[in-house]
Amino acid sequence: MNDAWACANCRSLNERRASRCYRCRTPRDVGSVAPAAMPTVGPTSAPAPKGRYRSSAFRAVITSSLIVAFCIIAIVSTAASTNVVPAALQSDASAKAALPMVLTMTYIYWGIAVAGLVTFAAWISRVVDNVPVLTGYYPRATPRMALLQSLVPILNFFWIPSILREVLHAQDPDRNGNAVIAAALIPIVAAIFIAFWGQRILLAFRLGSGDVKDTLNAGLVLQQVVVGIGIIGFVMLVAVIARVERTASARARGLAAGSA
Numbered sequence: 001m002n003d004a005w006a007c008a009n010c011r012s013l014n015e016r017r018a019s020r021c022y023r024c025r026t027p028r029d030v031g032s033v034a035p036a037a038m039p040t041v042g043p044t045s046a047p048a049p050k051g052r053y054r055s056s057a058f059r060a061v062i063t064s065s066l067i068v069a070f071c072i073i074a075i076v077s078t079a080a081s082t083n084v085v086p087a088a089l090q091s092d093a094s095a096k097a098a099l100p101m102v103l104t105m106t107y108i109y110w111g112i113a114v115a116g117l118v119t120f121a122a123w124i125s126r127v128v129d130n131v132p133v134l135t136g137y138y139p140r141a142t143p144r145m146a147l148l149q150s151l152v153p154i155l156n157f158f159w160i161p162s163i164l165r166e167v168l169h170a171q172d173p174d175r176n177g178n179a180v181i182a183a184a185l186i187p188i189v190a191a192i193f194i195a196f197w198g199q200r201i202l203l204a205f206r207l208g209s210g211d212v213k214d215t216l217n218a219g220l221v222l223q224q225v226v227v228g229i230g231i232i233g234f235v236m237l238v239a240v241i242a243r244v245e246r247t248a249s250a251r252a253r254g255l256a257a258g259s260a
Ligand SMILES: [Zn+2]
Pocket: 007, 008, 009, 010, 011, 012, 021, 022, 023, 024, 025, 026, 031
């Protein structure tokens, strides 16, 4: 226990191997004090976070652009399918010709979705990295954890909202970001859920009946529903990103004014 370290930020005693304070998550190299050096009474001066503020605005713009592009392509391809499918239904031959187009659009969706997720992960990692410098608060997730957690399918729907809630609360304690985060999360999860189960039902239906026309028609309705619900969530997600950026740059301006 000789190597235990005390946290200068919250006075907690931490185990030798702890890389950050168990209680306030101040990194050891920032807040470590030998226990004997801690004053027994009176406050200790809170240690200044290491590192400097690096704007996340560029990553926010790229991420938001990919999200908007994803939504536009979703709308355009849904409109295109809506026009093409009725004609394709005139004959089995043209119905079979329409199917590859629908599948190609699915690949484009996935391509942009993956690119958007990667830039989102890079953005949220930078955002988390800035929180201690901007607010003196250490989020539960480190920048690397935020990056990796964003990329894990399904679990990221649990991790990302809690990271965003923590960031928004730290940067703007007066305003509750829960509502806007829920408004983004719920429609996106609902759209993915409907798309996943809808496609499985369609495939089962097609295997059962072998009717290409009915399958295409049902697929079209499914696409319209999924796109309609999903876009609500993605528009709100862009709003969440914008609010994180707004509150971060307000804090950064405050810091610049304070140090000037
Ligand atoms: Zn601490």
